[in-house]
Structures are given as structure tokens and as C-alpha cells.
Amino acid sequence: MKLTEPTGTPRRPLARFTRPWRTMALGALLWVLLWGDLSWANVVSGAVLGALVAVAFPLPSLGTAATIRPGALVHLLGRFVTDLVLASFQVAWTAVRPSAPPRGGLVEVPLRTTSELFVATTASLSSLVPGTLVVDLDRAGPTLHVHVLDLTGSGGPGAVRDATLALEERLLRAFAPQAELVRAGLVDRVVHPHVPPSEEERR
Amino acid sequence: MMVAAGVGATALLAVGALFALVRMERGPSMLDRTVAFDVLTTTLVGAVAVEAALSRRIESVPILVVLSMVGFIGSVTIARFASVEPPKTDGPKRRAGRGSGPEDSGERGNS
Amino acid sequence: MIVVSDVAAALCLLLGAFFSFSAGVGVTRFDNLFSRMHVVAKPQVLGLLLLLTALALRLQDRTSVAMLLLVAVFQLMTSPVAAHMVGRAGLRTGNTGVTSPRTCDAREPEADG
Numbered sequence: 001m002k003l004t005e006p007t008g009t010p011r012r013p014l015a016r017f018t019r020p021w022r023t024m025a026l027g028a029l030l031w032v033l034l035w036g037d038l039s040w041a042n043v044v045s046g047a048v049l050g051a052l053v054a055v056a057f058p059l060p061s062l063g064t065a066a067t068i069r070p071g072a073l074v075h076l077l078g079r080f081v082t083d084l085v086l087a088s089f090q091v092a093w094t095a096v097r098p099s100a101p102p103r104g105g106l107v108e109v110p111l112r113t114t115s116e117l118f119v120a121t122t123a124s125l126s127s128l129v130p131g132t133l134v135v136d137l138d139r140a141g142p143t144l145h146v147h148v149l150d151l152t153g154s155g156g157p158g159a160v161r162d163a164t165l166a167l168e169e170r171l172l173r174a175f176a177p178q179a180e181l182v183r184a185g186l187v188d189r190v191v192h193p194h195v196p197p198s199e200e201e202r203r
Numbered sequence: 204m205m206v207a208a209g210v211g212a213t214a215l216l217a218v219g220a221l222f223a224l225v226r227m228e229r230g231p232s233m234l235d236r237t238v239a240f241d242v243l244t245t246t247l248v249g250a251v252a253v254e255a256a257l258s259r260r261i262e263s264v265p266i267l268v269v270l271s272m273v274g275f276i277g278s279v280t281i282a283r284f285a286s287v288e289p290p291k292t293d294g295p296k297r298r299a300g301r302g303s304g305p306e307d308s309g310e311r312g313n314s
Numbered sequence: 315m316i317v318v319s320d321v322a323a324a325l326c327l328l329l330g331a332f333f334s335f336s337a338g339v340g341v342t343r344f345d346n347l348f349s350r351m352h353v354v355a356k357p358q359v360l361g362l363l364l365l366l367t368a369l370a371l372r373l374q375d376r377t378s379v380a381m382l383l384l385v386a387v388f389q390l391m392t393s394p395v396a397a398h399m400v401g402r403a404g405l406r407t408g409n410t411g412v413t414s415p416r417t418c419d420a421r422e423p424e425a426d427g
Contacts, residue, residue: 092353218338252369
């Protein structure tokens with residue numbers, strides 16, 4: 001399955017409204033869910049609202065193609081749910097246990113991917129799962145600044161960085177196209193020869 | 204059994220909301236109050252969910268949708284304002300001529 | 315069958331309420347902004363998800379479950395974003411309650427080779 005952003009300028013005037021078909025589909029889905037009734041009126045009005053939103057508040061194109069690998073996606077989701085439950089128990093216990101709250105700290109995690117889509121998704125996921133919380137993001141790099149609630153309990157900055165990078169790798173393996181995997185240094189084989197791995201990513 | 208679980212859950216939620224209120228009153232900065240407000244809103248959503256689960260009331264579900272959205276918009280708005288606002292504390296003056304946008308990356312707090 | 319789902323719903327209610335409670339406690343007990351944000355991002359989200367699960371188990375109505383799913387997905391998407399924005403605002407204004415924010419920029423020199 002291939003999901004690519006539509007590129008290029010629309011030719012027909014109506015294309016301005018039909019081009020964001022994904023926003024329209026999302027709008028229709030949300031509208032149907034919100035009204036709780038699958039009828040043609042709901043689908044159409046949701047799609048129209050989605051198109052209006054896309055035209056009124058245009059977002060910059062992500063410029064990244066995404067693929068879906070089902071096996072890696074299941075792995076990502078499974079680890080996500082497990083980590084969410086574990087991290088919640090840890091933080092909850094840290095909050096209610098009688099001893100004093102632990103010392104936290106900020107750790108910089110340089111990411112391997114440069115695609116904004118995957119940087120943003122990694123940031124969101126790592127706020128939810130391992131004992132970390134993203135507080136800032138350098139787009140140059142890109143580097144996440146994560147806060148750790150219990151720095152010594154998490155095994156120090158190195159372990160935190162490894163956990164976040166492992167999360168990024170799971171995400172990339174689930175969604176990133178092959179070229180992005182190669183660029184991030186996760187796959188050795190260069191499948192698309194026109195996208196060579198950059199110098200600093202080659203170990 | 205359901206009623207007992209409901210009473211226990213409500214008690215826990217009420218105490219949690221009280222703690223959030225304490226932080227909201229005490230919170231040294233606006234952002235601490237925002238965080239406490241977020242906890243309070245989500246606890247409120249949870250309380251509505253508990254009530255709806257006890258009484259099997261379907262009409263409460265749209266309230267949950269609206270409340271969860273409002274809570275998010277509220278905290279994002281406050282965070283947005285707080286990042287442009289000069290700090291209220293009597294700390295060192297950062298710069299005389301502000302007036303730059305919120306994307307000004309030159310004002311990292313190095314306190 | 316109904317009894318089983320009721321037991322599960324009761325367990326979800328209690329556990330979810332406990333997580334919500336711990337979020338309240340954490341936000342009061344932790345001593346700086348970043349630590350307080352942790353409880354909003356994790357136990358609070360899981361607690362709400364559990365409470366919504368309990369509600370879904372009790373209602374067992376297709377329309378309501380779809381809406382609850384919407385709330386759950388929305389919460390999962392927005393909670394990290396809200397936490398990130400609050401954290402960034404704190405980092406930029408310096409109102410975090412942390413004495414030295416950059417405690418450990420332990421970025422080792424990358425051995426290129």
C-alpha cells in the first residue's frame with residue numbers, strides 16, 4: 001500500500017476542493033463517528049467540511065511518502081501498548097510512593113531520520129511510552145530534548161537515548177519507505193541507487 | 204458490585220481532582236497551573252465516564268467528546284501565550300526590546 | 315456473559331480511577347514543571363483509556379463505542395502535543411522550577427569511522 005502526497009498545481013478550478021481527498025475522507029469518517037449514524041447526508045456533509053477545512057487552513061505538504069509494513073506495524077503497536085502500561089505504572093508508583101520524588105534530567109537524543117513526519121511521530125510516541133517526555137525539538141539535526149523523570153532509575157542518559165532510538169527504529173521499520181530506511185542507516189542494501197546514504201550516517 | 208466499584212472510582216477521582224486543585228492554587232508559574240488544569244479536565248472527563256458507566260447513560264458520551272477537545276485547546280492556548288509572555292517572576296530582565304514572535308529561538312531560559 | 319463484562323468494567327473503573335488519582339498526586343508532589351508533565355502524559359492517558367473501556371463495556375452500543383474510540387484516539391494524539399507545548403514554553407521562559415535545566419547534555423563525541 002502506497003500513500004503519497006499529491007503534488008503539483010491543480011489544473012481545474014474544482015481540483016482545489018477535490019485535491020485534499022484524504023482530509024475529506026477523514027472529515028467524513030469523523031462526522032459519521034460524531035453523529036453516530038452512517039447515512040449519505042453525514043458522509044457528504046463530513047466530506048464537504050473536510051474540504052472546507054483543507055482549503056481554509058492549508059497545511060504544508062509533508063513531502064514524505066509512507067508505506068505500511070504490517071508485520072513491523074504489529075510489532076510497533078504491541079510494544080507501544082506494553083510500554084504505555086508499564087510506563088504508566090512506573091510513573092503512578094513514583095507519584096504515590098512515600099519516598100521523595102527522584103531527580104530527573106534532560107537528555108539530548110540525536111535522531112537518525114530527517115523526515116519531519118517521522119520526527120514528529122517519534123516525538124509524540126516517546127512522550128507517551130518510555131519514561132521520557134519531549135520538551136523541545138531542534139529541527140536542525142534533528143535532535144529531541146527529552147526529560148526523564150527518574151534518570152538513575154532509567155539507567156542514565158545512554159539507556160534513555162538507546163530506548164528512544166529503538167522506538168524510532170520500530171516506527172521507521174513500520175512506516176518509512178526503503179529509501180528513508182537506507183538514509184537512516186537501518187538497512188545496508190541500497191535499493192534506490194539515486195538516494196545514497198549521507199556521509200555522517202554511514203558507520 | 205458495580206456500585207461499589209463506582210463509589211471507589213468516584214472517591215479516587217475526587218481526591219485526585221483535589222490534589223490538582225492544590226497545585227493549581229499553589230503553582231508558581233502559569234504553566235504549572237496549566238498542567239494542573241489539564242489533570243483536572245481529564246479527571247472531569249473520567250468522572251463523567253464513571254457516571255455514565257454506572258447509569259448506562261448513552262447521552263453522556265457526546266459530552267465526553269466535547270470535554271476532551273476543549274481541554275486540549277485550553278492548555279495549548281495557555282502554553283502559547285505563556286511562551287510569548289515575559290516571565291512574571293522578579294528574575295533578571297531578559298531583553299529590553301521584545302516584540303518578536305513566538306518562534307524567537309534566541310530566548311532559551313538559561314537560569 | 316453480562317456478569318463477565320461487568321466484572322471487567324468494574325476492574326477497569328477502579329484501575330483507571332487509580333491512575334487518575336496518581337496523576338493528581340504526582341502533579342502536587344513533584345517539584346518541577348517537567349516532572350509534573352510526566353503524569354499528564356502517561357498515567358492520566360492510560361487512566362482515561364481504562365475508564366472509557368469500562369464505559370464501552372457497560373454500554374455495549376455500537377454508536378457510543380465508536381464515539382468513545384474517537385475520544386481515545388484524540389486523547390492519545392493530543393496529550394503529547396499539549397505536553398510538548400507546555401514543556402517548550404517552560405524551557406523558553408525558564409519557569410520550570412529546575413535549578414539548572416541543562417543538567418546532562420551527555421552527548422558523547424560521535425566516533426566517525
